[in-house]
Amino acid sequence: MAQTNFAALTDEEKTVWSRELWKAARNNSFMTKFLGDGNGAMIQRIKELTKTEKGARAVITLVADLEGDGVAGDRQLEGNEEAGKAYDQVIQLDQLRHAQRHEGRMAEQRSVVSFRESARDVLAYWLADRCDQLAFLTLSGVDYSMKTNGVARVGSDFPFLDFNADVTAPSANRHRVWRNGALADSSEQSNLTATDTPTWGMLVEAKAYAKDNYVRPIRGDQGMELYNVFMTPQGIAKLKQDSDFLAAWRNAMPRSSSNPLFKGTEVIYVDGLAIYEYRHVYNTKGAASGSKWGVGGAIDGQRTLICGSQAMGFADIETPTWVEKDFDFGNQQGISTGKIVGYKKPVFKSQVSSTDEDFGVICLDTAI
8 A cells, every 4th residue: 555655745736636626526516506707697706805905805796776867858967977886795704624534554455546536526525515505504594503404503613614604694675485375574484384385376476576676687598587496305396286387387398208397307497487406405304393484383494595696605715725644653644625715695775675685585485
């Protein structure tokens, strides 16, 4: 078993391994599908720090629409200009780190290269999965002390991440509950019943609500505007049992053997909505009885996300670190990785409500 060169990688070789790890992590991550560098993306990716008088920070800028009506004809425009309103959102940065270490020479019969490859694969999956969890908790306005299934984290360092302090609960006019076949305010979460499951009518109402409240849609292929909708597998299952949804979906797809209704698909496109199923959408399936939603805290629920442009900012600063180390006089080897990241759900003063609101995401609580 060749061990003499385990910790002797050059800086260039370490960079190669770290880039391979981050490439694998991005490929494994669900949320990276929604990254973009411009303000039209659902998740705006910030790759460089902005130099300010307070130092280097990751900043996402929201530009609000003009509110004034301009002037008519030859009426005086000079002196009546309207100042543009921009809202800088600072994304705090912190580092996620993890490592793998095998038991020793007798327990580990693989070569150094095999151990590197194994460590890269498992650490890449870990990084992708934890980044997805942080993203959904941030969008849902749930503290990092919780898992995405409603269970409290035990012994986790997630609550100590600096950007956890910026996680904010859904704002008043961006938080709805599907109750008795209608959109209701967040106070109705405690009155949810087992029948308040997702329906086609819910999606129609939610899309109209997003437009009425100036949640800017994402510009898709060929200029099409859409919203991304995220539900749990159980939520999607309930939606597919709604006859009105099935009819709308069936009519929106081509009538052929390639129809996703029969073949299965990762995303459902219908009426300007891209509907995704993912296990890390926040839900209360794992919460103890009495800590769920509805009367008596007994109803399993999900926090459906309706996302438009700039729903979240993601600071993706440099490639991960790659550190190899020998232990016990070379009898054991370990590999660690670390990635500097940051998440921020932007908040701005809404023209509709004149109050601070989440910029690009609506949280919609339902039963599942």
